[in-house]
Amino acid sequence: MHSDIVASRSADPKDSREIRESPRESARESRNGSTPHLDAVSLAIIEQLQEDGRRPYAAIGKAVGLSEAAVRQRVQKLLDQGVMQIVAVTDPLTVGFRRQAMVGINVEGDVESVADALTAMSECEYVVMTAGSFDLMVEIVCEDDDHLLDVINRNIRAIPGVRTTESFVYLKLKKQTYMWGTR
Amino acid sequence: MHSDIVASRSADPKDSREIRESPRESARESRNGSTPHLDAVSLAIIEQLQEDGRRPYAAIGKAVGLSEAAVRQRVQKLLDQGVMQIVAVTDPLTVGFRRQAMVGINVEGDVESVADALTAMSECEYVVMTAGSFDLMVEIVCEDDDHLLDVINRNIRAIPGVRTTESFVYLKLKKQTYMWGTR
DNA sequence: TGCCAAGGCTGCGGAATCCGCAGATCTCAC
DNA sequence: GTGAGATCTGCGGATTCCGCAGCCTTGGCA
Numbered sequence: 124m125h126s127d128i129v130a131s132r133s134a135d136p137k138d139s140r141e142i143r144e145s146p147r148e149s150a151r152e153s154r155n156g157s158t159p160h161l162d163a164v165s166l167a168i169i170e171q172l173q174e175d176g177r178r179p180y181a182a183i184g185k186a187v188g189l190s191e192a193a194v195r196q197r198v199q200k201l202l203d204q205g206v207m208q209i210v211a212v213t214d215p216l217t218v219g220f221r222r223q224a225m226v227g228i229n230v231e232g233d234v235e236s237v238a239d240a241l242t243a244m245s246e247c248e249y250v251v252m253t254a255g256s257f258d259l260m261v262e263i264v265c266e267d268d269d270h271l272l273d274v275i276n277r278n279i280r281a282i283p284g285v286r287t288t289e290s291f292v293y294l295k296l297k298k299q300t301y302m303w304g305t306r
Numbered sequence: 307m308h309s310d311i312v313a314s315r316s317a318d319p320k321d322s323r324e325i326r327e328s329p330r331e332s333a334r335e336s337r338n339g340s341t342p343h344l345d346a347v348s349l350a351i352i353e354q355l356q357e358d359g360r361r362p363y364a365a366i367g368k369a370v371g372l373s374e375a376a377v378r379q380r381v382q383k384l385l386d387q388g389v390m391q392i393v394a395v396t397d398p399l400t401v402g403f404r405r406q407a408m409v410g411i412n413v414e415g416d417v418e419s420v421a422d423a424l425t426a427m428s429e430c431e432y433v434v435m436t437a438g439s440f441d442l443m444v445e446i447v448c449e450d451d452d453h454l455l456d457v458i459n460r461n462i463r464a465i466p467g468v469r470t471t472e473s474f475v476y477l478k479l480k481k482q483t484y485m486w487g488t489r
Numbered sequence: 490t491g492c493c494a495a496g497g498c499t500g501c502g503g504a505a506t507c508c509g510c511a512g513a514t515c516t517c518a519c
Numbered sequence: 520g521t522g523a524g525a526t527c528t529g530c531g532g533a534t535t536c537c538g539c540a541g542c543c544t545t546g547g548c549a
Contacts, residue, residue, distance in 0.1 A: 161400070161401055161402075166401060166402065169394055169396060169401060172393065172394035173393055173394050173395075174393075175392070175393070176359040176360065176391075176392035176393045176394055177359065177360060177392055179505080179506060179507085179536095180506080180507075181505085181506070181507095189527080189528095190527065190528055190529080191506085191507085191528095192508085192509095192527075192528065192529080192530095193526070193527050193528075195507075195508075196526075196527085197526090206396060206397075206400060206401075207394050207395070207396045208359075208394065208395050208396075208482075208484075209358070209359035209360055209392070209393070209394050209395075210355065210356055210357075210358070210359045210392070210393070210395060210484045210485075211352055211355035211356050211359055211390050211391065211392050211484070212356075212390070212391050212392075212393060212395070212484050213352060213389060213390045213391075213484075214389075215486065217344070217389060218344055218349060218352060218389075218487070219344070219349065220486065224436075225408075225434070225436065225443055227474075238480045239480075241480075241481070242480050242481040245486070246486075247481060248481070248482075248483050248484065248486055249481060249482055249483075250479075250480040250481040251408070251476050251477075251478070251479055251480065252476070252477040252478040252480060253407075253408065253474040253475060253476055253477060254474065254475045254477055255472065255473060255474035255475060256472065256474070257474055260408055260474060264486045289438070289439065290438060291410075291436040291437065291438035291439070291440055291443060292436060292437045292438060293434050293435070293436055294434075294435040294436060294437055295434070295435040296433075296434050297421045297422075297424075297425050297433040297434065297435060298424070298425040298430065298431070298432060298433040299431075299432055300431050300432075301391075301393045301394065301395050301396075301431070302393075303398065303403065303428070303429075303431055303447045304401070362507095362534080362535060362536085363535075363536075364534085364535070364536095372498080372499095373498065373499050373500075374499095374500095374535085374536085375498075375499065375500080375501095375537085375538095376497075376498050376499075378536075378537075379497075379498085380497095
């Protein structure tokens with residue numbers, strides 16, 4: 124997961140030490156796929172930052188029962204590992220990108236390689252492998268209709284292995300939250 | 307857009323003054339739907355925060371050519387207006403929510419009212435009205451298969467006006483970015 | 490034309506926060 | 520038992536945040 128994040132981070136050579144994992148963690152990961160282990164405290168920290176990405180470390184520490192420095196170290200680690208990002212999110216339609224769409228894709232052959240090709244495209248902001256009548260679902264952000272047409276017809280359909288695509292142009296974004304940790 | 311954000315903000319009475327718009331802005335909005343006007347500087351600020359949601363105001367100011375205080379005022383206004391959120395985002399599959407799915411929905415009658423009902427559900431983190439073979443697309447986050455089944459069969463299908471649903475269970479999240487402003 | 494209100498920017502000073510570091514504690518492996 | 524590694528705490532110093540006063544520009548109005 125987060126392959127783009129990991130890629131951008133591993134481009135930074137000084138972080139290579141952060142990526143290797145302790146023996147203890149890898150033992151836990153072995154029974155859980157490649158998912159890094161997250162204890163209750165880290166989850167609580169994430170919840171705090173899902174409410175407000177700029178909340179001070181001291182305030183988070185008071186909420187989760189840790190010192191300011193400990194929270195800071197944990198947050199930095201979560202960011203380094205690519206488990207979490209702290210970013211501004213908007214509705215693209217309100218900031219100048221006038222066409223946005225979800226595209227369902229069917230693949231023949233290796234799905235993963237198609238997914239990697241889509242991930243490399245800057246217009247694709249979201250790529251998911253799915254079960255169901257689509258193998259992949261991709262969200263794309265474009266500046267106008269011509270751009271959208273180009274991306275779908277020339278870029279996506281040109282990827283080897285793509286059999287069919289079906290597009291769902293966005294009319295209105297009704298909800299966008301990241302606070303599922305706090306419900 | 308951002309109906310959930312707006313709702314949570316308007317619950318705060320002291321912010322009511324922020325919502326009214328200046329005559330100048332409303333004139334610009336009239337030729338642009340209800341979208342609040344964003345000038346190049348605000349877009350540049352958003353780009354900075356899409357790279358790092360915790361970047362200091364002074365650093366942003368240096369990048370966009372504004373004082374620290376001016377950046378702070380603009381950011382606060384963008385947050386108050388609901389144009390932007392600064393939050394932590396993760397892959398839900400890595401933090402304990404083991405089932406996630408995109409659901410395409412067909413509606414008979416008023417699409418907006420169905421969308422509002424979906425927006426009110428805590429399991430729906432993303433609701434979009436679309437053109438194409440679905441009227442709505444919804445991303446849902448669940449703890450396990452039983453929970454997922456419940457949400458789809460009992461909650462979503464029970465909404466008046468929902469004609470059909472089609473589910474795409476997530477197998478793997480490959481990409482998730484918010485940096486389209488910086489390409 | 491002159492005046493006024495409103496919005497936005499700057500500079501500033503005090504409070505709060507961030508940040509690196511040293512030391513303590515704990516766990517695990519050998 | 521002992522050493523290595525990971526994590527937490529406490530603590531200064533540097534940085535950042537925050538509110539406020541003042542200035543400037545814009546737009547409305549008589």
